[in-house]
Amino acid sequence: MNNIVVGLGEVKISNxxxxxxxxxxLGSCLGIAMYDPVTHVAGMVHAVLPSxxxxxxxxxxxxxxxxxxxxxxxxxxxxxGALRTRIVIRMAGGANMLxxxxxxxxxxxxxxxxxxxxxxxxxxxxxxxxxxxxxNIGRTVRFYVADGRMAIRMMGGKExxx
Amino acid sequence: MKDPYxxxxxxxxxxxxxxxxxxxxxxxxVKGLSQMTGQQIxxxxxxxxxxxxxxxxxxxxxxxxEAVGVYLRAEGEMSGQIMLVFPYERALKLVDxxxxxxxxxxxHLGAYERSALAEVxxxxxxxxxxxxxxxxxxxxRPTPPAVMVDMVAAILDVIIATAAGxxxxxxxxxxxxxxxxxxxxxxxxxxxxxxxxxxxxEGKN
Numbered sequence: 001m002n003n004i005v006v007g008l009g010e011v012k013i014s015n016x017x018x019x020x021x022x023x024x025x026l027g028s029c030l031g032i033a034m035y036d037p038v039t040h041v042a043g044m045v046h047a048v049l050p051s052x053x054x055x056x057x058x059x060x061x062x063x064x065x066x067x068x069x070x071x072x073x074x075x076x077x078x079x080x081g082a083l084r085t086r087i088v089i090r091m092a093g094g095a096n097m098l099x100x101x102x103x104x105x106x107x108x109x110x111x112x113x114x115x116x117x118x119x120x121x122x123x124x125x126x127x128x129x130x131x132x133x134x135x136n137i138g139r140t141v142r143f144y145v146a147d148g149r150m151a152i153r154m155m156g157g158k159e160x161x162x
Numbered sequence: 163m164k165d166p167y168x169x170x171x172x173x174x175x176x177x178x179x180x181x182x183x184x185x186x187x188x189x190x191x192v193k194g195l196s197q198m199t200g201q202q203i204x205x206x207x208x209x210x211x212x213x214x215x216x217x218x219x220x221x222x223x224x225x226x227x228e229a230v231g232v233y234l235r236a237e238g239e240m241s242g243q244i245m246l247v248f249p250y251e252r253a254l255k256l257v258d259x260x261x262x263x264x265x266x267x268x269x270h271l272g273a274y275e276r277s278a279l280a281e282v283x284x285x286x287x288x289x290x291x292x293x294x295x296x297x298x299x300x301x302x303r304p305t306p307p308a309v310m311v312d313m314v315a316a317i318l319d320v321i322i323a324t325a326a327g328x329x330x331x332x333x334x335x336x337x338x339x340x341x342x343x344x345x346x347x348x349x350x351x352x353x354x355x356x357x358x359x360x361x362x363x364e365g366k367n
Contacts, residue, residue, distance in 0.1 A: 008216045008322065024225035025315025028323045048319075048326045064326055097320050098233065098308045109323040138316020140226055155228055155313050 006031065006046045009064030013043040013076045017146035024140050026093035028110035030066060030133070031141035032117055033090050034073055035148035036082035042145040043077050045069035049109065050116035066116040070124065089121060090130040090150040090162055092141045099136035110134065130162045176362055177210060179298075180354075184208035184335035186297055187290040188350060192339055194289035195282065199259050201341060205350075208337040215330055218318050222247055222349060225315030229253075230271065232283030232309050233320055238302035240294050242354040243321055244287045247314065252347055253279060276309040283307035290352060321353060328356050 006012045006023045014021065021044040023031040033044040047066040058075075062068035078084060094114040114133045121128060132139065132152050139152045142159070150162040185208050192205040219225040228250035236242050248256065257268040260278045268275055287304040295301055310317045325332045332353050339347040 008219065009326075025219060025313035025319075027312070027316035027319030029319055048323060095316065097310055097312070097316060138312040138319075140313070155311070 006044045008046055009048055009069070011043065011045045011060065011063050011069060011073050011076055013041065013073075013080050014145045015039065015041045015080060019145040021143040021145065022140065023093075025138050026141060027095050027097045027138045028093070028108075028113060030091055030093040030110075030113045030117055031139075031143075032066070032070060032073070033141075033143040033148075033150055034077050034082070035088045035090075035143075036077065036086045037088065037148055038083065038086055039081045040145060040148075041077055041080045041082040042143060042148060043073050043080075043082075044141075044143050045073045047113060047117070050112040051120075066113055067120045070117065070120050074124065087126065088129045088148060089126050090143070090148075091117060091128065092132040092139050092150060092152050092162055094133040095138060096134070096136050097138070132162045176359060179362060180210045180333070180335060181208075182297065183294055184210050184337070184352070187293040187352070188335065188337045190293035191286040191290040191350060192337075194285045195339065198282070198285055199256075201259065203347060204340045206338045206340065208335060211334050211336065212331050213334050215322055215326055215332060218322055218332070219315035221318070222314045223249075225313060227314045228312075229314045229317055230279060230309065230311050231317035231320075232279055232307050233317075234283055234287050234307040235305045236287070236291055236302040236352075237305060238300070239358070240291065240298070240300040240302040240354065241358055242302075242352060243324060244283070244290065244304065245318075245321060245349075245351045245353075246283050246286060247317060247349045247351070248279075248347070250311070253311075256282070256347065271309075271311050276311070280307040280309050283309070286350060321351075325353070333359060 003022045023046045030047045035042045047069040048064040051067045058071045063072045094110040096108045096110045142151045151159045153159045188208040196203045230248045230253040232246040234244050254268045257275045291302045335352040
Protein backbone atom coordinates (compact mmCIF):
# COMPACT_ATOMS: atom_id res chain seq x y z
CA MET A 1 0.00 0.00 0.00
CA ASN A 2 1.14 3.48 -0.80
CA ASN A 3 0.44 6.43 1.54
CA ILE A 4 -0.30 9.74 -0.15
CA VAL A 5 -0.03 12.52 2.42
CA VAL A 6 -2.70 15.20 2.21
CA GLY A 7 -0.99 18.20 3.82
CA LEU A 8 -2.48 21.41 5.18
CA GLY A 9 -4.78 23.04 2.64
CA GLU A 10 -4.12 20.34 0.05
CA VAL A 11 -6.49 18.38 -2.18
CA LYS A 12 -5.31 14.95 -3.37
CA ILE A 13 -7.02 12.55 -5.78
CA SER A 14 -6.30 8.95 -6.72
CA ASN A 15 -7.91 6.04 -8.50
CA UNK A 16 -5.12 3.59 -7.73
CA UNK A 17 -6.50 0.89 -5.40
CA UNK A 18 -3.08 0.57 -3.75
CA UNK A 19 -3.19 4.17 -2.52
CA UNK A 20 -4.28 5.44 0.86
CA UNK A 21 -4.89 9.18 1.28
CA UNK A 22 -3.66 10.19 4.73
CA UNK A 23 -4.02 13.36 6.80
CA UNK A 24 -1.91 13.05 9.95
CA UNK A 25 -2.88 14.42 13.34
CA LEU A 26 -5.88 16.56 12.52
CA GLY A 27 -6.82 18.84 15.40
CA SER A 28 -9.29 21.55 14.48
CA CYS A 29 -8.65 20.81 10.79
CA LEU A 30 -11.10 18.70 8.82
CA GLY A 31 -10.38 15.84 6.44
CA ILE A 32 -13.28 15.62 4.00
CA ALA A 33 -13.28 12.78 1.48
CA MET A 34 -15.27 12.03 -1.68
CA TYR A 35 -15.58 8.64 -3.36
CA ASP A 36 -17.15 7.28 -6.50
CA PRO A 37 -17.67 3.55 -5.83
CA VAL A 38 -17.99 2.69 -9.54
CA THR A 39 -14.88 4.36 -10.97
CA HIS A 40 -12.99 4.12 -7.63
CA VAL A 41 -11.97 7.75 -7.84
CA ALA A 42 -11.17 8.98 -4.33
CA GLY A 43 -10.20 12.42 -3.09
CA MET A 44 -9.58 14.24 0.16
CA VAL A 45 -9.18 17.85 1.24
CA HIS A 46 -7.35 18.86 4.43
CA ALA A 47 -9.14 22.09 5.34
CA VAL A 48 -7.89 24.49 8.00
CA LEU A 49 -10.46 27.29 8.29
CA PRO A 50 -14.24 27.52 7.87
CA SER A 51 -14.97 29.90 5.03
CA UNK A 52 -13.60 32.34 2.57
CA UNK A 53 -15.45 35.43 1.44
CA UNK A 54 -17.69 35.12 -1.58
CA UNK A 55 -15.43 37.08 -3.86
CA UNK A 56 -12.57 34.61 -3.56
CA UNK A 57 -11.80 32.90 -6.81
CA UNK A 58 -12.01 29.12 -6.59
CA UNK A 59 -8.51 27.79 -7.09
CA UNK A 60 -6.12 25.54 -5.24
CA UNK A 61 -4.62 28.41 -3.29
CA UNK A 62 -7.85 28.77 -1.31
CA UNK A 63 -8.41 25.10 -0.57
CA UNK A 64 -7.32 25.66 3.02
CA UNK A 65 -10.88 26.96 3.49
CA UNK A 66 -13.65 24.37 3.86
CA UNK A 67 -15.99 26.01 1.36
CA UNK A 68 -13.44 26.51 -1.38
CA UNK A 69 -11.65 23.23 -0.67
CA UNK A 70 -14.86 21.30 -1.29
CA UNK A 71 -15.35 23.01 -4.66
CA UNK A 72 -11.76 22.25 -5.70
CA UNK A 73 -12.14 18.65 -4.53
CA UNK A 74 -15.36 18.19 -6.52
CA UNK A 75 -13.83 19.68 -9.68
CA UNK A 76 -10.85 17.36 -9.44
CA UNK A 77 -13.08 14.34 -8.76
CA UNK A 78 -15.18 15.06 -11.86
CA UNK A 79 -12.08 15.63 -13.98
CA UNK A 80 -10.71 12.27 -12.83
CA GLY A 81 -13.86 10.49 -13.96
CA ALA A 82 -16.18 10.51 -10.95
CA LEU A 83 -19.91 10.94 -11.49
CA ARG A 84 -21.42 13.59 -9.26
CA THR A 85 -24.56 11.62 -8.40
CA ARG A 86 -22.54 8.64 -7.18
CA ILE A 87 -20.20 10.57 -4.88
CA VAL A 88 -20.15 9.46 -1.25
CA ILE A 89 -18.87 11.82 1.46
CA ARG A 90 -17.07 11.02 4.70
CA MET A 91 -15.29 13.36 7.07
CA ALA A 92 -13.31 13.46 10.30
CA GLY A 93 -11.58 16.05 12.49
CA GLY A 94 -12.83 19.42 13.68
CA ALA A 95 -11.79 18.95 17.30
CA ASN A 96 -11.68 21.75 19.81
CA MET A 97 -8.12 21.35 21.04
CA LEU A 98 -8.55 24.08 23.66
CA UNK A 99 -11.66 22.62 25.26
CA UNK A 100 -12.72 23.59 28.76
CA UNK A 101 -10.45 26.58 28.98
CA UNK A 102 -10.84 30.29 28.69
CA UNK A 103 -10.13 29.95 24.97
CA UNK A 104 -12.91 27.56 24.08
CA UNK A 105 -15.65 29.99 23.06
CA UNK A 106 -13.75 32.44 20.93
CA UNK A 107 -11.35 30.01 19.35
CA UNK A 108 -13.47 26.97 18.56
CA UNK A 109 -12.38 26.78 14.95
CA UNK A 110 -13.02 23.03 14.85
CA UNK A 111 -16.72 23.56 15.50
CA UNK A 112 -16.90 26.31 12.89
CA UNK A 113 -15.16 24.07 10.36
CA UNK A 114 -17.78 21.35 10.91
CA UNK A 115 -20.66 23.83 10.60
CA UNK A 116 -19.19 25.29 7.45
CA UNK A 117 -18.72 21.89 5.80
CA UNK A 118 -22.26 20.75 6.63
CA UNK A 119 -23.68 23.96 5.19
CA UNK A 120 -21.56 23.79 2.06
CA UNK A 121 -22.24 20.08 1.46
CA UNK A 122 -25.94 20.69 1.85
CA UNK A 123 -25.74 23.54 -0.72
CA UNK A 124 -23.92 21.16 -3.04
CA UNK A 125 -26.74 18.60 -2.46
CA UNK A 126 -24.43 16.01 -0.92
CA UNK A 127 -25.28 13.81 2.04
CA UNK A 128 -22.65 12.78 4.58
CA UNK A 129 -22.37 8.98 4.71
CA UNK A 130 -20.12 8.86 7.75
CA UNK A 131 -18.33 11.24 10.08
CA UNK A 132 -16.27 11.35 13.24
CA UNK A 133 -16.03 15.00 14.18
CA UNK A 134 -15.76 17.34 17.17
CA UNK A 135 -14.66 16.39 20.65
CA ASN A 136 -11.25 17.49 21.84
CA ILE A 137 -8.91 14.86 20.48
CA GLY A 138 -6.61 14.77 17.45
CA ARG A 139 -7.14 12.19 14.71
CA THR A 140 -5.13 10.70 11.88
CA VAL A 141 -7.46 10.01 8.95
CA ARG A 142 -6.86 7.35 6.28
CA PHE A 143 -9.02 7.04 3.19
CA TYR A 144 -8.65 3.79 1.25
CA VAL A 145 -8.92 4.22 -2.50
CA ALA A 146 -9.69 0.49 -3.02
CA ASP A 147 -13.04 0.59 -1.24
CA GLY A 148 -13.74 4.17 -0.06
CA ARG A 149 -13.34 3.22 3.58
CA MET A 150 -12.34 5.99 6.02
CA ALA A 151 -10.50 5.00 9.17
CA ILE A 152 -9.28 7.12 12.04
CA ARG A 153 -6.66 6.64 14.69
CA MET A 154 -6.28 8.63 17.88
CA MET A 155 -3.30 8.91 20.23
CA GLY A 156 -2.61 5.54 21.82
CA GLY A 157 -5.55 3.94 20.01
CA LYS A 158 -6.12 1.50 17.20
CA GLU A 159 -7.46 2.32 13.76
CA UNK A 160 -11.22 2.05 13.35
CA UNK A 161 -13.69 2.78 10.58
CA UNK A 162 -15.86 5.89 10.33
CA MET B 163 -4.10 43.70 5.29
CA LYS B 164 -0.58 43.62 3.95
CA ASP B 165 1.27 40.47 4.89
CA PRO B 166 3.78 41.79 7.44
CA TYR B 167 6.10 38.82 6.94
CA UNK B 168 6.91 39.68 3.36
CA UNK B 169 7.36 43.35 4.12
CA UNK B 170 10.49 44.71 2.49
CA UNK B 171 11.72 46.08 5.81
CA UNK B 172 11.40 42.75 7.56
CA UNK B 173 15.02 41.72 7.47
CA UNK B 174 16.67 45.02 8.24
CA UNK B 175 14.29 46.49 10.76
CA UNK B 176 12.29 43.75 12.38
CA UNK B 177 14.72 40.88 12.63
CA UNK B 178 17.32 42.53 14.91
CA UNK B 179 14.59 43.61 17.30
CA UNK B 180 13.06 40.16 17.41
CA UNK B 181 16.44 38.54 17.89
CA UNK B 182 17.06 40.64 20.97
CA UNK B 183 13.58 39.78 22.20
CA UNK B 184 14.13 36.07 21.59
CA UNK B 185 17.57 36.04 23.18
CA UNK B 186 16.77 37.98 26.35
CA UNK B 187 13.20 36.78 26.73
CA UNK B 188 13.87 33.08 26.29
CA UNK B 189 16.97 33.23 28.51
CA UNK B 190 14.80 34.74 31.20
CA UNK B 191 12.12 32.07 30.69
CA VAL B 192 14.66 29.28 31.14
CA LYS B 193 16.02 30.99 34.25
CA GLY B 194 12.52 30.83 35.68
CA LEU B 195 12.21 27.15 34.80
CA SER B 196 15.56 26.35 36.42
CA GLN B 197 14.44 28.08 39.62
CA MET B 198 11.11 26.27 39.58
CA THR B 199 12.57 22.80 39.10
CA GLY B 200 15.80 23.30 41.04
CA GLN B 201 17.62 21.80 38.04
CA GLN B 202 20.17 23.34 35.75
CA ILE B 203 18.17 23.79 32.57
CA UNK B 204 19.94 25.29 29.60
CA UNK B 205 18.67 26.53 26.29
CA UNK B 206 19.85 26.31 22.69
CA UNK B 207 20.59 29.55 20.85
CA UNK B 208 17.17 31.16 20.32
CA UNK B 209 16.22 31.61 16.68
CA UNK B 210 13.94 33.92 14.75
CA UNK B 211 12.53 32.10 11.77
CA UNK B 212 9.86 32.62 9.19
CA UNK B 213 8.17 29.24 8.90
CA UNK B 214 5.75 28.22 6.13
CA UNK B 215 2.50 27.08 7.79
CA UNK B 216 2.53 23.84 5.81
CA UNK B 217 5.83 22.83 7.45
CA UNK B 218 4.65 23.30 11.03
CA UNK B 219 3.16 19.80 11.61
CA UNK B 220 6.53 18.23 10.77
CA UNK B 221 8.72 20.50 12.90
CA UNK B 222 8.84 18.42 16.07
CA UNK B 223 9.85 14.99 14.88
CA UNK B 224 6.67 13.90 13.08
CA UNK B 225 2.96 14.75 13.11
CA UNK B 226 1.82 11.66 15.02
CA UNK B 227 4.39 11.86 17.81
CA GLU B 228 2.78 11.85 21.23
CA ALA B 229 3.32 15.13 22.97
CA VAL B 230 2.10 17.60 25.55
CA GLY B 231 1.44 21.17 24.52
CA VAL B 232 1.00 24.04 26.94
CA TYR B 233 -0.56 26.99 25.15
CA LEU B 234 -1.19 30.52 26.28
CA ARG B 235 -1.87 33.81 24.69
CA ALA B 236 -0.19 37.08 25.50
CA GLU B 237 -2.60 39.99 25.62
CA GLY B 238 -1.66 43.66 25.50
CA GLU B 239 0.88 45.60 23.45
CA MET B 240 3.04 42.52 22.80
CA SER B 241 0.17 40.19 21.93
CA GLY B 242 0.79 36.76 20.51
CA GLN B 243 0.86 33.05 21.15
CA ILE B 244 3.18 31.10 23.41
CA MET B 245 3.51 27.34 23.07
CA LEU B 246 5.63 24.87 24.98
CA VAL B 247 5.76 21.37 23.53
CA PHE B 248 7.19 18.40 25.43
CA PRO B 249 7.69 14.90 24.06
CA TYR B 250 5.20 12.80 26.08
CA GLU B 251 7.82 10.80 28.01
CA ARG B 252 9.71 13.96 28.94
CA ALA B 253 6.50 15.50 30.26
CA LEU B 254 6.05 12.54 32.63
CA LYS B 255 9.61 12.99 33.93
CA LEU B 256 9.13 16.71 34.30
CA VAL B 257 6.03 16.13 36.43
CA ASP B 258 8.06 13.83 38.71
CA UNK B 259 10.55 16.65 39.11
CA UNK B 260 7.85 19.24 39.81
CA UNK B 261 6.03 17.20 42.43
CA UNK B 262 9.29 15.94 43.91
CA UNK B 263 8.79 12.24 43.27
CA UNK B 264 11.39 9.75 41.98
CA UNK B 265 11.69 9.55 38.19
CA UNK B 266 9.24 7.00 36.80
CA UNK B 267 6.51 7.68 39.39
CA UNK B 268 4.18 9.55 37.02
CA UNK B 269 2.59 7.14 34.55
CA HIS B 270 -0.25 9.21 33.18
CA LEU B 271 -1.34 12.83 33.04
CA GLY B 272 -4.48 13.44 35.09
CA ALA B 273 -5.86 16.79 36.22
CA TYR B 274 -3.21 17.23 38.93
CA GLU B 275 -0.29 16.45 36.64
CA ARG B 276 -1.69 18.67 33.90
CA SER B 277 -1.99 21.58 36.29
CA ALA B 278 1.69 21.14 37.22
CA LEU B 279 2.58 21.37 33.53
CA ALA B 280 0.26 24.34 33.10
CA GLU B 281 2.25 26.05 35.82
CA VAL B 282 5.42 25.56 33.76
CA UNK B 283 3.73 27.33 30.84
CA UNK B 284 2.52 30.06 33.12
CA UNK B 285 5.95 30.64 34.60
CA UNK B 286 8.01 30.54 31.40
CA UNK B 287 5.43 32.68 29.59
CA UNK B 288 5.41 35.26 32.38
CA UNK B 289 9.20 35.37 32.60
CA UNK B 290 9.40 35.85 28.83
CA UNK B 291 6.84 38.65 28.81
CA UNK B 292 8.36 40.38 31.85
CA UNK B 293 11.68 40.43 30.09
CA UNK B 294 10.13 41.94 26.95
CA UNK B 295 8.33 44.51 29.07
CA UNK B 296 11.59 45.54 30.75
CA UNK B 297 13.56 45.65 27.50
CA UNK B 298 11.09 47.26 25.14
CA UNK B 299 8.52 48.79 27.43
CA UNK B 300 5.77 46.68 25.88
CA UNK B 301 3.16 45.52 28.35
CA UNK B 302 1.61 42.08 28.02
CA ARG B 303 -0.23 39.67 30.28
CA PRO B 304 -0.39 35.91 29.83
CA THR B 305 -3.80 34.23 29.76
CA PRO B 306 -4.31 31.07 31.85
CA PRO B 307 -2.66 28.20 30.00
CA ALA B 308 -4.38 25.28 28.26
CA VAL B 309 -2.74 21.85 28.39
CA MET B 310 -3.14 19.43 25.47
CA VAL B 311 -2.02 15.81 25.45
CA ASP B 312 -2.19 14.61 21.88
CA MET B 313 -0.43 14.09 18.58
CA VAL B 314 2.03 16.90 17.76
CA ALA B 315 0.17 17.96 14.61
CA ALA B 316 -3.16 18.22 16.43
CA ILE B 317 -1.56 20.37 19.15
CA LEU B 318 0.08 22.64 16.58
CA ASP B 319 -3.24 23.05 14.73
CA VAL B 320 -4.03 25.71 17.33
CA ILE B 321 -1.22 27.89 16.00
CA ILE B 322 -1.95 27.06 12.38
CA ALA B 323 -5.65 27.86 12.64
CA THR B 324 -4.89 31.17 14.35
CA ALA B 325 -2.40 32.23 11.70
CA ALA B 326 -3.82 30.76 8.48
CA GLY B 327 -6.37 33.50 7.85
CA UNK B 328 -3.66 36.16 7.72
CA UNK B 329 -0.56 34.65 6.15
CA UNK B 330 1.06 31.57 4.70
CA UNK B 331 3.88 31.93 7.25
CA UNK B 332 4.37 32.46 10.93
CA UNK B 333 7.21 34.37 12.44
CA UNK B 334 8.50 32.34 15.30
CA UNK B 335 10.93 32.94 18.14
CA UNK B 336 12.04 29.50 19.21
CA UNK B 337 14.52 27.54 21.29
CA UNK B 338 14.89 24.11 22.84
CA UNK B 339 15.23 23.64 26.59
CA UNK B 340 17.84 21.06 27.53
CA UNK B 341 18.63 19.32 30.77
CA UNK B 342 22.10 18.31 31.99
CA UNK B 343 22.21 15.18 29.86
CA UNK B 344 21.52 17.31 26.80
CA UNK B 345 18.26 15.55 26.14
CA UNK B 346 15.63 17.85 24.69
CA UNK B 347 13.22 18.84 27.42
CA UNK B 348 10.83 21.13 25.57
CA UNK B 349 10.42 23.37 22.57
CA UNK B 350 9.50 26.94 23.45
CA UNK B 351 7.81 29.01 20.75
CA UNK B 352 6.62 32.60 20.77
CA UNK B 353 4.57 33.82 17.81
CA UNK B 354 3.85 37.54 17.91
CA UNK B 355 0.54 38.60 16.38
CA UNK B 356 0.88 40.19 12.93
CA UNK B 357 -0.47 43.49 14.24
CA UNK B 358 2.46 43.69 16.67
CA UNK B 359 4.92 43.17 13.82
CA UNK B 360 3.15 45.82 11.78
CA UNK B 361 3.42 48.24 14.66
CA UNK B 362 7.15 47.54 14.88
CA UNK B 363 7.56 48.15 11.17
CA GLU B 364 5.67 51.39 11.29
CA GLY B 365 7.72 52.53 14.25
CA LYS B 366 4.76 52.80 16.58
CA ASN B 367 6.49 50.79 19.26
